Amino acid sequence: MATFFPGESHTFSEYLLVPGYSSSQCIPNNVSLKTPLTRFKRGEKPAITLNIPMVSAIMQSVSGVDMGVALATEGGLSFIYGSQSAESEAAMVKAVKDHKAGFVQSDSTLTPDMTMEQVIELKEKTGHSTMPVTDDGTPKGKLLGIVTSRDYRPSRDDHQTKVSEFMTRRGALLSGRRTIWTRQSVSTQVMPLRLSSMMSSPELSEWRLAVFSKMRRIASYPSLPLRSKSATPG
Numbered sequence: 001m002a003t004f005f006p007g008e009s010h011t012f013s014e015y016l017l018v019p020g021y022s023s024s025q026c027i028p029n030n031v032s033l034k035t036p037l038t039r040f041k042r043g044e045k046p047a048i049t050l051n052i053p054m055v056s057a058i059m060q061s062v063s064g065v066d067m068g069v070a071l072a073t074e075g076g077l078s079f080i081y082g083s084q085s086a087e088s089e090a091a092m093v094k095a096v097k098d099h100k101a102g103f104v105q106s107d108s109t110l111t112p113d114m115t116m117e118q119v120i121e122l123k124e125k126t127g128h129s130t131m132p133v134t135d136d137g138t139p140k141g142k143l144l145g146i147v148t149s150r151d152y153r154p155s156r157d158d159h160q161t162k163v164s165e166f167m168t169r170r171g172a173l174l175s176g177r178r179t180i181w182t183r184q185s186v187s188t189q190v191m192p193l194r195l196s197s198m199m200s201s202p203e204l205s206e207w208r209l210a211v212f213s214k215m216r217r218i219a220s221y222p223s224l225p226l227r228s229k230s231a232t233p234g
Contacts, residue, residue: 037077051075058082068096111137112144112164116152119163123149133167145169 035053036046054076056063060083068078080092108128110119114137123129129149134141145167152166 033075048077050077055079060084065092065095068092069099072096072099106132106139108132109134109137109139109141110147110163110167111135112162112167114163115159116154116157116161116163116166117159119147119152120154120159133163143170146173 033052035050037048037050037055038046040046052075054071054074056067056071056076056078058079058081060081063078063080068080071078078096080089082089084092108122108126108131110122110131110133112133112135119131122131131147132139132143133145133147134143136142147163147167151168152161157166
């Protein structure tokens with residue numbers, strides 16, 4: 001049986017919650033969600049601190065390499081499950097730690113002897129217009145140069161032209177030392193140049209390539225540190 005209450009009825013839309021004072025400095029960028037992960041004594045700093053209070057469960061169906069990378073990107077952490085061998089655990093940790101912000105493993109690597117026709121076919125297959133050229137055609141090979149969509153014109157150029165004839169050679173590429181790969185330097189020094197790619201030298205004898213579409217994407221993840229160890233991208 002229905003019950004009638006005396007007086008006027010109200011809905012939630014009729015009420016306005018007035019918050020406390022918020023200054024102009026109270027913006028999301030100034031908010032810290034850092035959380036200690038390990039116990040620590042008063043006055044001491046925790047051994048491990050997360051940028052966001054989020055971790056994944058120690059479950060095989062939850063905490064894998066992909067989850068570890070995703071949480072690290074946001075500033076969290078993933079616990080690997082223990083129902084596996086020590087070698088498998090080490091391989092999983094290595095796979096997550098080897099993930100490089102702004103870099104991807106190339107699936108569009110060229111050799112100097114390939115033709116423009118093969119470049120076009122590979123571009124249609126992978127969707128990558130910037131492709132590294134290495135001596136052996138593998139992502140780990142010696143970087144000789146790059147090919148971008150600006151280097152050739154399919155409508156008027158001979159499709160049998162060798163990559164070595166129209167690629168941009170390594171000596172003409174803009175490069176930076178490993179110290180350039182910090183979030184501040186990328187934002188203030190590299191991005192204003194409006195580059196599509198740039199070479200990096202983690203070691204004097206080893207050159208790698210960064211594609212800045214990846215850099216722009218990770219710029220939205222302030223909790224993710226940029227790492228200087230790189231891989232050739234696609």
